Amino acid sequence: MSGTRPPAALHxxxxxxxxxxxxxxxxxxxxxxxxxxxxEHTHIPVSTGSPYPGxxxxxxxxxxxxxxxxxxxxxxxxxxxxIGTCVALVAQHDPIALAKxxxxxxxxxxxxxxxxxxxxxxxxxxxxxxxxxxxxxxxxREHVALMRALWQDTEAEFHGxxxxxxxxxxxxxxxxxxxxxxxxxxxxxxxxxxxxxxxADGWIGFAGDLDVFAGQVATLRARWxxxxxxxxxxxxxxxxxxxxxxxxxxxxxxLQGLGVDQVVLDLQAVEGDxxxxxxxxxxxxxxx
Numbered sequence: 271m272s273g274t275r276p277p278a279a280l281h282x283x284x285x286x287x288x289x290x291x292x293x294x295x296x297x298x299x300x301x302x303x304x305x306x307x308x309x310e311h312t313h314i315p316v317s318t319g320s321p322y323p324g325x326x327x328x329x330x331x332x333x334x335x336x337x338x339x340x341x342x343x344x345x346x347x348x349x350x351x352x353i354g355t356c357v358a359l360v361a362q363h364d365p366i367a368l369a370k371x372x373x374x375x376x377x378x379x380x381x382x383x384x385x386x387x388x389x390x391x392x393x394x395x396x397x398x399x400x401x402x403x404x405x406x407x408x409x410x411r412e413h414v415a416l417m418r419a420l421w422q423d424t425e426a427e428f429h430g431x432x433x434x435x436x437x438x439x440x441x442x443x444x445x446x447x448x449x450x451x452x453x454x455x456x457x458x459x460x461x462x463x464x465x466x467x468x469x470a471d472g473w474i475g476f477a478g479d480l481d482v483f484a485g486q487v488a489t490l491r492a493r494w495x496x497x498x499x500x501x502x503x504x505x506x507x508x509x510x511x512x513x514x515x516x517x518x519x520x521x522x523x524x525l526q527g528l529g530v531d532q533v534v535l536d537l538q539a540v541e542g543d544x545x546x547x548x549x550x551x552x553x554x555x556x557x558x
Contacts (some may be wrong), residue, residue, distance in 0.1 A: 273524050273532065275558045276533045279305035280548075281356050281509065283538040284341055285334035289545070295345040297545050302550035305352035306345055307534060308338040310359050313395040323391050323438065331538065339371050346379035353379060356474060356509075356534060357388035357455040358418075361409040362399040365433050366440075368372055369417035373444050381445030386474050386507075387414065388455045408432060411469055415450055421449040458486045467497045472505025472531065480524050483508055487528050506533040512539060512547070515554040522558055 280298050284291040322328045325428050342353040353375075360368060376383040390396050391408055393403040401409055412430040419426040419441045428435040444450045455474035456462040468474050473490060477483040477526050487506055494504050508530055510521055525533055540547050 274531050275383070275555060276353070276526055277304035278522075278551075278555060279307050279352070279354070279532050279534045280305070281307045281309070281354075281534050281536045281538060282544075283331045284308055284336045285331050286333070286336070287334060288293070289543075291336060291341045292344050292348045294544065295349045299349045299351050301548050302556070303351070303548070303552070305532065306342075306551075307354045307356035308341055309335060309538070310338045310355060311335045311359065311392070312359070312362055313393065313398070314392065315398060318392060318394045320392045320394065329539075330438065339375055342383070343375055343378065346375070346382060351381045352384070356382035356386040357370035358385060359390045359396070360385075360387050360413045361390060361406050362396060363413070365413035365416045366435060368413070369420040370440065372417065372450055373421055373440070373442050376446060376450050379440040379445075383444075383446075384451045384453065386453045386455055387470075388474075403462060405432065407465065414469060416451050418452075422550055430443055446549055451505060453507060458490065461489060463493055466504060467493050467499065470504070471501065472503055472507065472526060474507045474509060474534065477510055477521070477525070478506030480521060484528055486522070487530075507532045507534050509534040509536050511536055515550065518551060518554045519558060522555065 280303055284444065298306055309333055338355050338358065345351060347352055354411055372383065372385060387410060389406045390538050396403050396406060409432045412433045416428040416433045416435055419428045419435065421444050426435060426440060429436045451471045453472040453474050454466050454470040456465065458475055475483065490504060508525055510533060522533060535551060536548060537544060
């Protein structure tokens with residue numbers, strides 16, 4: 271096991287009322303963090319039958335999120351941080367246009383972008399985009415497959431039930447080869463495992479209980495090997511909620527032993543000056 275801690279990414283809900291995203295990114299870089307990840311919601315329907323997964327009322331920040339790709343391009347221009355989404359709602363996009371956006375972002379950032387994707391919990395939000403929520407998993411799978419074809423192939427082509435592409439040229443290609451890494455954020459149910467093994471490069475999962483998480487990682491890696499996936503992986507990115515300093519250090523030491531790709535520090539619920547939390551976390555991680 272290496273003595274180097276796993277890379278630390280910051281999951282930041284950037285809004286029109288929060289610390290400006292470039293100021294946040296500079297603060298993260300100055301304190302030694304490795305990446306900034308942004309979420310995505312195109313809008314929030316006023317009337318929704320979809321309960322907020324966190325319980326209770328929907329926090330105000332969900333109504334005010336920035337477009338992640340535009341915001342991440344500004345971060346890439348101002349810092350050397352790695353960038354990514356956590357998570358992007360790719361079912362809500364035209365996949366041909368989104369493939370161009372992501373390829374351009376990876377190209378101009380020098381290969382620093384990773385795509386965390388999710389299926390989306392807000393059914394009316396997806397429905398406003400003309401998508402059938404009952405088919406959202408299949409839509410996500412096909413959109414990712416079509417985008418990969420555009421990222422990898424000189425003449426790309428794809429034909430599915432929810433997306434189609436006639437033989438086409440598209441540049442720039444992502445700097446990262448064979449393509450941008452795509453990680454699925456989901457619960458590690460049997461269906462979630464099957465989805466990750468079937469088409470994703472890795473998993474973004476909640477790591478509130480590290481014993482449970484360690485077992486999930488072992489199971490996922492075993493299934494990856496059984497499926498004879500030729501790629502090194504799966505990439506593993508645990509998400510940690512706001513914790514005290516001792517818990518943070520112990521968590522990083524345990525996750526280092528699990529060989530995770532990146533630890534995602536979820537800052538979305540921080541109130542007040544977020545730089546205070548960055549200072550505390552940076553000092554705690556420096557002790558490692």
